[in-house]
Amino acid sequence: DTGVSQDPRHKITKRGQNVTFRCDPISEHNRLYWYRQTLGQGPEFLTYFQNEAQLEKSRLLSDRFSAERPKGSFSTLEIQRTEQGDSAMYLCASSSDLGSYNEQFFGPGTRLTVL
Amino acid sequence: GQQLNQSPQSMFIQEGEDVSMNCTSSSIFNTWLWYKQDPGEGPVLLIALYKAGELTSNGRLTAQFGITRKDSFLNISASIPSDVGIYFCAGQLGRNFNKFYFGSGTKLNVKP
Numbered sequence A: 001d002t003g004v005s006q007d008p009r010h011k012i013t014k015r016g017q018n019v020t021f022r023c024d025p026i027s028e029h030n031r032l033y034w035y036r037q038t039l040g041q042g043p044e045f046l047t048y049f050q051n052e053a054q055l056e057k058s059r060l061l062s063d064r065f066s067a068e069r070p071k072g073s074f075s076t077l078e079i080q081r082t083e084q085g086d087s088a089m090y091l092c093a094s095s096s097d098l099g100s101y102n103e104q105f106f107g108p109g110t111r112l113t114v115l
Numbered sequence B: 001g002q003q004l005n006q007s008p009q010s011m012f013i014q015e016g017e018d019v020s021m022n023c024t025s026s027s028i029f030n031t032w033l034w035y036k037q038d039p040g041e042g043p044v045l046l047i048a049l050y051k052a053g054e055l056t057s058n059g060r061l062t063a064q065f066g067i068t069r070k071d072s073f074l075n076i077s078a079s080i081p082s083d084v085g086i087y088f089c090a091g092q093l094g095r096n097f098n099k100f101y102f103g104s105g106t107k108l109n110v111k112p
Helices: none
Strands: A005-007 A010-013 A019-024 A031-037 A044-050 A053-057 A065-068 A075-079 A088-095 A110-114 B005-007 B010-014 B019-024 B029-037 B044-049 B055-058 B061-065 B071-076 B085-093 B106-111
Touching: A005 A088, A010 A019, A019 A088, A019 A110, A031 A075, A044 A065, A075 A088, B010 B019, B019 B085, B019 B106, B029 B061, B029 B071, B044 B055, B044 B061, B044 B071, B071 B085
Parallel strands: A010 A110, B010 B106
Antiparallel strands: A005 A019, A019 A075, A031 A044, A031 A088, A044 A053, A065 A075, A088 A110, B005 B019, B019 B071, B029 B044, B029 B085, B055 B061, B061 B071, B085 B106
16 A cells, blocks of 8 residues: 555543654655644644655644654654643645645544543 | 635435535635545545636546635535545645645535
8 A cells, every 4th residue: 555654543642641643655755744633623734844854833733742754754743741632633644746736645644532 | 824614514415416515715725625534534635626717527526626716616426325424625825835724524424
């Protein structure tokens, strides 16, 4: 399967714990995006990487959130000192910068539940 | 942030009926994408639109990029039970390739 993959698919944690999610984009895609989706809403942009450079961050991405893409391939999203309000689906998407099109392809998401 | 108004919020239709949903904004977008999301899964791209007035089909799905560039619609013809899911529009502003703004979704229910 050559689509976007995310791990884990589900994570249950206690408030105050740190969690880390991984995203593997489509192999030839150099752009990678993180979104957060809460129940009944569409995805909300969190951050964007072009290769290994993090070029844009939403104000939704508080100081407790950090994302990396060290080698321009897979990416990790870490949430420190989790809060109940962090419970959501975290989606990763990737796209290519070839041409002028920007079709974003999503992974299956990581469902986070903070108790 | 930008607000995309997607309507209707939900629809209950009979199998075989046609469906129409739309997305509007006060801002001008240069790209519209339509996605379908099943429970517990990520959104799946259905159709991409890049030019004002563009009409694009993908099987039973047809989407159009509004002439004003502030709206888009998605039609599904001859609906089937597997069309059930949540449909999202996503718009990209100007030449910013970095992010899309999503509507809140249209939940489609198809009765066999």
